[in-house]
Amino acid sequence: MKELLTTIVLILFCSTIMWGQELTADQIIQKVNDLMNQKTVYATMRMTFITTSGEERTLEYESWSKDRGEKNLIRYTKPSRVKDLAMLLLNNANDIWSYNPRTKRVRKMATHYKKQKMQGSDFTYEDMGSGDAFITDFTARRLDDEKMERYNCYKLELTKKKNVASQYSRLIMWIIKENFVPVAVDYYDEDDPNRWLKRLVQYDIKEIDGVPTSMRMVMYNKEDNAQTSMEIVSVKYNAPMDDNMFTERELQK
Secondary structure: OOHHHHHHHHHHHHHHHEEEEEOHHHHEEEEEHHHHHOEEEEEEEEEEEEEOOOOOOEEEEEEEEEEOOEEEEEEEEEEEOOOOOEEEOOOOOOOOEEOOOOOEEEOOOHHHHOOEHHHHHOEEHHOOOHOOOHHHOOEEEEEEEEEEOEEEEEEEEEEOOOOOOEEEEEEEEEEEOOOOEEEEEEEEEEOOOOEEEEEEEEEEEEEEEOOEEEEEEEEOOOOOOOEEEEEEEEEEEEEOOOOOOOOOHOOOO
């Protein structure tokens, strides 16, 4: 009897410890941020989408990211009409420059350009280069856990902080408990928190260089009934990368 009582006490004690270690919203989003923003990332990408005229377009590009997503460089490789077109996104996409190989000129874009669609796709430049925005621009609140895409997930609501220039008033995010990959993200209009704009879903998650990586992601545009698929052709994490790559001068090369 004494041994049984001891066992029950131990079980209750361990349960109390486990309950006390339940992750907060801030802890969860920090883990997501750390996963998504590696020190450096080099990738070759393929993006496919349907234009408003019904034409299917496929673009390929190389991308370089440094300082955990704060600096981003995108250079298109295919098709020929966009080849060598390049975009430089600094300060979490708050500063953007574009290079046009036809004119051989670099142009600084207006502040609101981060809200523009990337080559007419359903991804904006804010989506591509927001870096630490999940933490710096939003306040996280934990909702009830929920399954999404067959994964057991944490569910968070991220609400935009005051004086933040994001195009989204809030995000709803489903995060896989096992690896902290945000398997789905819902985006809501900056002026109307009830206006659901689009959903990002991540598929085919593999471990690359020790990092859980979605090899294909799809942005579903709920308002336009459109979608854009983005596939990783190749990716390399945390390799040395020169700061000089992320300058206006290098953008022209």
